[in-house]
Amino acid sequence: MARTDTATAPNLAEPRPADMRVETVLGALSDPVRLSIVRTLAATEGESRSCGSFGLSVSKSTASHHFRVLRDAGVVRQHDEGRHRMTELRRAELDARFPGLLDSVIAAV
Amino acid sequence: MARTDTATAPNLAEPRPADMRVETVLGALSDPVRLSIVRTLAATEGESRSCGSFGLSVSKSTASHHFRVLRDAGVVRQHDEGRHRMTELRRAELDARFPGLLDSVIAAV
């Protein structure tokens, strides 16, 4: 059943760029699991991946938690495709709001 | 009182650039108090400031804790001058290790 976005849709809302706080973004990126998620996304820029395709070494529930932290911070965007929840980097919003931040973090060895 | 690992100097050792981890640096910068410290330091680049000159709205012990987190992460360097412990941004080391990171964080509005 095709459902409209406001009434019954799951809450996948990301913050607007103006509402994104740099402390929150930095906190989201300061966890090794979440950083690996972001780096995986950056490696295939523009594409979206299912949660299970990251090869994370944590449980399903923990992974789900990390994706939510990244989404709430405004780092990623998610949308449902069938039984998959696809995750995508919010590259444009991030670059506009915090120029250079994402690149420097991703490039960090 | 202050532990001495060499002869008489207090233990104010910072990590070598090669030992600095980006997750740790991001975690250090993700706290509002510590971020304000870094921004204050960046505003007067090259100068060092005493801990009390930051106008932090936390207790002495809490402030001391935050300076230590920044120092352990490699973000700042400290040295004693009389009864003041001076803090300075490790701009060169940071820029060499994580190019663009500090600038993007400081510039974030």
Next chain:
DNA sequence: TCAACTGTTCGACGACCATCGTACAGAACT
């Protein structure tokens, strides 16, 4: 010498965080 000043250390507290297993819900495919 003594007092004031600067900052650290200690112990404690509450809050938050990363983690997990279980249960659950929707979608796809027999």
Next chain:
DNA sequence: AGTTCTGTACGATGGTCGTCGAACAGTTGA
């Protein structure tokens, strides 16, 4: 129908974090 797959929600747990006050140590200056 049922089964499998993907991911979320819930509740719990152990650890870390930010915070404070009190006590302490070193320096400076009266």
